[in-house]
Amino acid sequence: MRDVSEKAITLRVAVAQAIVEMPPAVLERLKARSLDKGDALEISRAAAILGAKRTWELLPLCHPLPIERLDLAYEFGADTVTVRVEAATHARTGVEMEALTAASICALSLYDMLKPHAGTNLAIREILLLKKTGGKSDFQRS
Secondary structure, three states, X not given: OOOOOOOOOEEEEEEEEXXXXXXXXXXXXXXXXXXXXEOHHHHHHHHXXXXXXXXXXXXXXXXXXXXXXXXXXXXXXXXXXEEEEEEEEEEOOOOHHHHHHHHHHHHHHHHHHHHHHHOOOOEEEEEEEEEXXXXXXXXXXX
C-alpha cells in the first residue's frame, strides 16, 4: 500500500465501463425486465454499489475510500448493454479502482442473471477506465 498521508485531499472522480454482449432476444427480455431471476438491471445496479464500497476488501493494496457518489447508467446496443459508472469521493488517492470494480461487478451480475436465457452466448468485453480527475495525473480516454 502506498503512503498517501502527505497528499492533499481533493475531489476525485473516475468513469469506467464494461460491455456485456448477448443475443438480441435476451437483450429484449433484459430491457423488458422479464427475466426468470428478476429485474437484472436493478439487481446489478445494487451489486455495483456494493462492489465499489468493498473494493478495498477485494484488492489488497487499495485504500478504503468513502464513496460519496456512484452513478450508473445503461446504454443499449443491438446486442450489447454498456454499463457506465461514475464514482466520486474527496480523498488523498483516486477512485478509479472503485469505478472499475463497480462496472465489473455489475457486468458479472448481469452475466449471472442472463445465463439461464443465453447459455454460453454471453461475453463481458471492454472493462475500461474512461476518465479520472482530481489527482496528480488526470486521464481521459479518447
